[in-house]
Amino acid sequence: MKKQIIALLLSSLLCPAAASAGDIYVSPDGNDRAKGTAAEPLKTVDAALRMAREWRRLGSAMADGGVNIILGGGVYRLDKPVFIRPEDSGTPASPTIVRGADGQTAVISGGADVTGWRKADGDARLPEAARGKVWVAEAPVANGRIVYARQLYADGRKAVRATQFAGPYAMERMKAFTPEDESITIPTPETDLSRAGQIEMIVHQRWAIAILRVREMRDMGDGTTKVWFHQPESRLEFAHPWPQPVIDGERGSSSFTLVNALELLDSPGEWYQDYPSGRIYYYPEDGKTPDEMDITVPALETLVEIAGTRERQVSGIRFDNISFEHAAWTRPSREGHVTLQGGFRLIDAYKLAEPGLPHKAELENQAWIARPEAAVTARFATGVVFTGCRFSHVGATALDFSYAVSSSVVDSCTFADIGGTAVMAGSFGEGGFETHIPYSPAVPTDVCRNLKISRCTVSDATNEDWGCAAVSAGYVSDMTIEGNEVSGVNYSGICVGWGWTARESCMRNNRIVGNYVHDYAQMLYDAGGIYTLSNQPGSVIGGNRISLPAAAPYATNARAFCIYFDEATDGFTVEGNDMPRPLFGYNKPGPKLIVKDK
DSSP states (O other): OHHHHHHHHHHHHHSOOSSOOEEEEEOTTOOTTSOOSSSSOBSOHHHHHHHHHHHHHTTOGGGTTOEEEEEOSEEEEOSSOEEEOGGGOOOSSSOEEEEEOTTOOEEEEOEEEOOOOEEOTTOTTSOGGGTTTOEEEOOOEETTEEOOOSOOEETTEEOEEOBSSSSTTOOEEOSEEETTTTEEEEEOOSSOOTTOOSOEEEEEETTEEEEEEEEEEEEOSSSEEEEEEOTTHHHHHHHOOTTOOOSSBBTBOOEEEEEOOGGGOOSTTEEEEOTTTOOEEEOOSTTOOGGGSOEEEEOOSOSEEEEOOSSSOEEEEEEESEEEEEEOOOTHHHHOEEEEETTEEEEEEEEOOSSOBTTBTTOOEEEEEEOOOEEEEEEEEEEEEEESOEEEEESSEEEEEEEEEEEEEEESOEEEEESSOSEEESBOOOTTSOTTSOOOOSSGGGSEEEEEEESOEEESOOSSSTTSOSEEEOBEESOEEESOEEESOSSOSEEEOOSSOSSOOSOBOOEEESOEEOSOOSSOOSEEEEEEOSEEEEEEEESOEEOOOOOOTTOSSOOEEEEEEOTTOEEEEEEOOBOSSOOEEESSOOTTOEEOOO
């Protein structure tokens, strides 16, 4: 029955309605006081949504067969997120459709151009080898404020924040991790960083990373340097027991790299933004100069927000053939970033004395988490469809069905250059809900349910927060992840489940079928091409093609698998999966996990 509901939804939203739809035309060169016709287009998506909203409010015949908001080719730069509310809702017979014009590329962007470049020869902090090659520009101003960015794109290519070692993923092993004084000991850097005030340390720790803002570095005179960090991330990093860095593990100690100092800007393709001046420094590649390049920094974290309420949901919304680009991720610059798993940052965490929680006496890891930021997000919504859309140059999550989203579809979309997760769905027990407590909401319809992610391509995801998964679903039911290709991922490919619990919750009847997952676990282990957690009765993993995990050169163990049944996985039937060899990982599986692949 639930498959039939999704099929009816797709047919009603993808096929033309019997009645004639009303068309509203939009162009980057339009005018929001215009008529919204092909000859006189509007300028913004907001103005078009308002026109459609008025048609529906007044009962205009223009909305009888649906509303087509047609975006002509070009870039639609936002100064605030597009907000879609219950009054914008359509119906199966009269959907609200935002689509790119045929044969044209319409881009909804949160970016700001960086212009006014000049040579940066006069700054003594620049490395000797880079002098004469680095350029500088003032940061753009958006809505009256300097844009402070963590991402920069040059001619569509993501630049690397100035880093200690060559390339964005090169690291070095740490020497000591000391909770008593909240310090990490590292080999003394070759570069003098005594005048660098905004350094960050990226820490590789099992299945996650931490981004820690450096407060003090002290050369110990023996070839090592001790590093201390700002709050709140310092306390979180050293108080939470899982995951923490490993010293002298089975494959060596945990690794680190230092980033974000002008003194480290020594390679083509790197950049740095100074604080508080906001000046942006860039070392161009390929013999180009920045004044002949398109250089963009993202100014907005959220591009589109689809937000209803429990009493009045958003419904009948479709995006077709739209590109979503240049969404920022800036919070680590203000408070660091210490995660539990999957990109979910810790609000609070500490180690419990025995016994643990009433429902799980062996638990020692108490944690409260917050959800990653997202470029496009939906909550309290039904009948939301994205088809043929493109998501790129995103700092954190690209598309998030965060809460109480039902009967919705992501089909034939492309995700590339995503800092975190490409598609996320369902609650993960955020906020005041301790993350190890099984989640079953008092209002059953608050569960994300009857969702489908199909025929999508995900590549180069998790390139900012390596601990995210490409596709990540938490507490969901009746969800189908089918026919997707996932590659270029630093942790797991497709993850379904949360809670680390054998108890029943709202998770059930989830299907992970017919996907192709390869080139995953490139940096972090305790991973799987397909990864599951907890009890999910009636669920299926079948017909997937999964390569062996990548080498992950800095992993401190060998725990990476084609399919990883992490803690208390139960209720799945697993069969017909194509792997180079059956490579399964198990962590306290339940009695109703049926694995037929041998």
